[in-house]
Amino acid sequence: MSANAERTWTVVELLRWMEGHFREQGLDSPRLDAECLLAHALGIERLELYLQFDKPVVEEERAGLRELVRRRVRDRVPVAQLTGRKEFWSLPLEVTGDVLVPRPETETLVEVALGFLPDREGEYEILDVGTGSGAVALALAHERKKVRVLATDLSEAALAVASANATRLGLADRVGFAAGSLLEPALGRRFDLVVSNPPYLAENESAGLAPELAHEPAMALYAGPDGVELLESLVAGVADVLATSGGFAVELAPDQAERVAGFCRAAGLEDVAITPDLAGRPRVVSARVKTENEEAPKNAHLDEASGAEKGGE
Ligand SMILES: C[S@@+](CC[C@H](N)C(=O)[O-])C[C@H]1O[C@@H](n2cnc3c(N)ncnc32)[C@H](O)[C@@H]1O
The missing domain is CATH 3.40.50.150 (Vaccinia Virus protein VP39)
Known part of the structure; x- marks a missing residue:
């Protein structure tokens, strides 16, 4: 995501990239974390991602997402604290x-x-x-x-x-x-x-x-x-x-x-x-x-x- 900031990224491409990145970094639930953070950055529910796989994600939204990814990976902030929400x-x-x-x-x-x-x-x-x-x-x-x-x-x-x-x-x-x-x-x-x-x-x-x-x-x-x-x-x-x-x-x-x-x-x-x-x-x-x-x-x-x-x- 960072190397190619100028290209167009779709929802599904971002999800795949984040999941791979989180897995490489040793996070426990890379796919779930990717979905929660992307949905949060886009202001939609997690399951709505699946209806918008091919939608391009604009640079403004990607900038917010980059910061979330950084805090998740570098600082290991729990996803729920990044999104401010947890289902129980x-x-x-x-x-x-x-x-x-x-x-x-x-x-x-x-x-x-x-x-x-x-x-x-x-x-x-x-x-x-x-x-x-x-x-x-x-x-x-x-x-x-x-x-x-x-x-x-x-x-x-x-x-x-x-x-x-x-x-x-x-x-x-x-x-x-x-x-x-x-x-x-x-x-x-x-x-x-x-x-x-x-x-x-x-x-x-x-x-x-x-x-x-x-x-x-x-x-x-x-x-x-x-x-x-x-x-x-x-x-x-x-x-x-x-x-x-x-x-x-x-x-x-x-x-x-x-x-x-x-x-x-x-x-x-x-x-x-x-x-x-x-x-x-x-x-x-x-x-x-x-x-x-x-x-x-x-x-x-x-x-x-x-x-x-x-x-x-
Ligand atoms: C493990 S958390 C559980 C929070 C919540 N019940 C849950 O299950 O998600 C323990 C909670 O007990 C509170 N706590 C710690 N020491 C306490 C004490 N001596 N008396 C009352 N609450 C205390 C903490 O502030 C914290 O909110």
Whole structure:
């Protein structure tokens, strides 16, 4: 593309060139990356490229594309950060450098969570700890039209992104937001389901990881020297915010599953289960609290706290 700037390039020629270039540079999904970036540069949906294969791409559009290609290859910026968009659970989400790019394996967490919400019309109260872009909270609110979700995060910047996503998807009236660490914003309330995809990488793991991760917030990735620190704290406190028979589901790294299942049993949780992701790796630990929990007001947050304020941004 750069050597022959004067020639005419069609959509299909650019796609082939980018795919080859990305493959040579060792990117994991060269064709998909090429399609996403070209569609973004042309201001169209990815599938529309296939209807416009022979269309010439003008120099102005190619100039924007060159910059995207450079940042993808040289700086290893994730495609979702270059386009500002990522699809999760078929929902188009805005993503910025302030949030984790939602991962396909997190859809397993959504599936397990939905198993705790069997009645499609149920008025369940849900807590999503560490919501990031809002991916899990919004997928659940989208699937169950009467649930109410409190989505929390330690990062105010992430909450702003999640709140904008809730508004864009028309879910802001049922998804509220609160800043704080782990279960702290939820204390004093009871939920039918607590779900979380917390940071679970060990701090010393960063050296061997994909360079793309350097563009995501460290706060979204690393939990401490061991990796299970936040998972362990969550498990230890979750019974305090669960209603009787309430469910709990967390995402984790495959090699953490047995340990976290052990934390759940030690905390007195029941029905402890490990669910694999689509690649067959242990990905989600779930459990239920069976004890009679004392009554506490459910989700006062949506009336009193940030739901209305942040959702209306
Ligand atoms: C792995 S990301 C998950 C984001 C989103 N739920 C998803 O699945 O795409 C973890 C999120 O937890 C947040 N976080 C980190 N430490 C936290 C803490 N102590 N309490 C609450 N949230 C925390 C991060 O800011 C980040 O948004």
